[in-house]
Amino acid sequence: MVIKGIDPAITAISRRKIIISLLSACLILLILPVWLNDYILHFLIMTFFWAYLSQSWNIVGGFCGQMSLGHSAFFAIGAYTSSLLNVDLGMNPWLGTLIGGIIGSGFGLIIGFLSFRYGLKGPYFALVTLAFAELLRVLVLSVDFTKGPIGILIPLSDSGFMNFQFESKVPYYYIILAFMIAITLIAYTIYHSKMGYYFLSIKENENAAEAIGVDTFIYKLKAISISAFFTALGGSFYAQYIQYINPGETFGWHVSVEMILRTLVGGMGTVMGPLFGSLVLNFLTEITRVLFGDLVPGAHMMIYSVILILTVLYFPSGIYVWFREKIGNKKRDAVFHN
Amino acid sequence: MEILKVTNLTKLFGGLTAVNNLSFQLNKGETLALIGPNGAGKTTVFNLLTGYYRPTSGSVMLNGKPIVGLKPHEVTKLNMARTFQVVQPFNELSVLDNVIVGAFNRTNHIREARRIAEEVLERLGIPHIGNVKASSITLADRKRLEIAKVLATGAKTLLLDEVMAGLTPRETEDIIKFVKNIHADGITLFIIEHVLKAVVALANRAIVINYGTKIAEGVPEDVLADNKVIEAYVGKGGGIATGK
Numbered sequence: 001m002v003i004k005g006i007d008p009a010i011t012a013i014s015r016r017k018i019i020i021s022l023l024s025a026c027l028i029l030l031i032l033p034v035w036l037n038d039y040i041l042h043f044l045i046m047t048f049f050w051a052y053l054s055q056s057w058n059i060v061g062g063f064c065g066q067m068s069l070g071h072s073a074f075f076a077i078g079a080y081t082s083s084l085l086n087v088d089l090g091m092n093p094w095l096g097t098l099i100g101g102i103i104g105s106g107f108g109l110i111i112g113f114l115s116f117r118y119g120l121k122g123p124y125f126a127l128v129t130l131a132f133a134e135l136l137r138v139l140v141l142s143v144d145f146t147k148g149p150i151g152i153l154i155p156l157s158d159s160g161f162m163n164f165q166f167e168s169k170v171p172y173y174y175i176i177l178a179f180m181i182a183i184t185l186i187a188y189t190i191y192h193s194k195m196g197y198y199f200l201s202i203k204e205n206e207n208a209a210e211a212i213g214v215d216t217f218i219y220k221l222k223a224i225s226i227s228a229f230f231t232a233l234g235g236s237f238y239a240q241y242i243q244y245i246n247p248g249e250t251f252g253w254h255v256s257v258e259m260i261l262r263t264l265v266g267g268m269g270t271v272m273g274p275l276f277g278s279l280v281l282n283f284l285t286e287i288t289r290v291l292f293g294d295l296v297p298g299a300h301m302m303i304y305s306v307i308l309i310l311t312v313l314y315f316p317s318g319i320y321v322w323f324r325e326k327i328g329n330k331k332r333d334a335v336f337h338n
Numbered sequence: 339m340e341i342l343k344v345t346n347l348t349k350l351f352g353g354l355t356a357v358n359n360l361s362f363q364l365n366k367g368e369t370l371a372l373i374g375p376n377g378a379g380k381t382t383v384f385n386l387l388t389g390y391y392r393p394t395s396g397s398v399m400l401n402g403k404p405i406v407g408l409k410p411h412e413v414t415k416l417n418m419a420r421t422f423q424v425v426q427p428f429n430e431l432s433v434l435d436n437v438i439v440g441a442f443n444r445t446n447h448i449r450e451a452r453r454i455a456e457e458v459l460e461r462l463g464i465p466h467i468g469n470v471k472a473s474s475i476t477l478a479d480r481k482r483l484e485i486a487k488v489l490a491t492g493a494k495t496l497l498l499d500e501v502m503a504g505l506t507p508r509e510t511e512d513i514i515k516f517v518k519n520i521h522a523d524g525i526t527l528f529i530i531e532h533v534l535k536a537v538v539a540l541a542n543r544a545i546v547i548n549y550g551t552k553i554a555e556g557v558p559e560d561v562l563a564d565n566k567v568i569e570a571y572v573g574k575g576g577g578i579a580t581g582k
Contacts, residue, residue: 193448194446197439197448197451198439198442200435201439204431208428208487210411211388211419211420211421211426211488212443212488212490212491213415213442215409215411215412216411217409269430
């Protein structure tokens, strides 16, 4: 089973190197919290958090090529579902998180069905998702049942795993780290399966995909429902960590954008892209805020924007892809590998 | 035994009749050519047969089953697949991965799909470019890739849309040889071709359409000598070189 032209020994070695470096990184991340203060812990938690969300978006946006601009809808559905069930019915937040995921996934199916059934693609699909997110935001803002603009305060309960609430940041760190590793493994598994190949083929060329047996409608639905499910779970984590949610913060357009940005900067349609992107962007945000936040109000935002533009100009395929080409096997130039 | 039976196939685009009451059949194991001048409606016929367009009227039976209204992937699942005149590779994927997508039509397992894809690339003589990005390969190789993708699906009836277009004489010879090979393996072929040398070399029978209407049918040599056909291609008083 040898493809002529590629030395299997090189591939084997680099594969081993990659696995070893990934495992070492995981090990380091696991023991890190012992030495860290709350500020850095929060930074890492948010980095993993955005990496998790970006990876969830990546499944439908990067792999399947369906640019959803309204993923904040699923995020907020998750946050609101687990919070409302907790506050109004006293339901365990973990259970509420799971239910939030299912409802989020259901919404994904609805939005997907309506869009794909009528052949909406590209910018039209993006607009529909954006409209849905806005629709839900205004709805949640106006209805008493969801507590409107006041938002929901997660009631304090005893610190403990069952309550999904902790005094110290450290358990949150481990939970979101686990989330991030899990979603990355899921993305990896999808990528190297029939579903992943079909997603990528749909992104590249839907007509050609149809011609060789891909049911593009069903697979797009699969992509959006899976993506929505995990995005919603992220919303619940956010609610439990920050302990306060409101319509603007959760359904806001900035949530959708941050997810997309990190995937874009890291490398759309790759497994490690969202992680790299989140690391780079979160680090940049923090550094510019620390260094330049005092200069002129908003200076750090401007510098951040410039860095973003430069990244898109000089690393158009994403930082991860650039990085991989630099250290990887020069003979391979196709996107699809590891 | 007839694989495809097309009866009174018609397609109107507003006031334009693209395909006009076309009837023909494709028999198992044969190579049928669809020829005609540019704009005659040949690719439209392919689109109608494989679910990309819906016929205005008429019926299409594939192995006795009516397939009008089915989506393209459903037609592929019924064992009939088409290629595109302008090749449509999955540009950012490697050549091997392109073919693996096709192979997944027959299996759900990545290992099996990879095995099938490697076999197909071997058959097409391009295993060495397996790991190259599809957008980086030559036109001739892209044409091979186009065929590889549909072969990998396991479809037994292939609709090839102008595979020879844009190739040098040497490349054309190679592809003709290859198409003969897959035909010998039992694949039924329906080909659209402008390169008449290829038509004569490959086809058992040919149908000629002009302005969406069938104007001749028969053995390629006879059809190409038919006055109506010559007139359709080159106007009155001309002749057609077949390179024979």
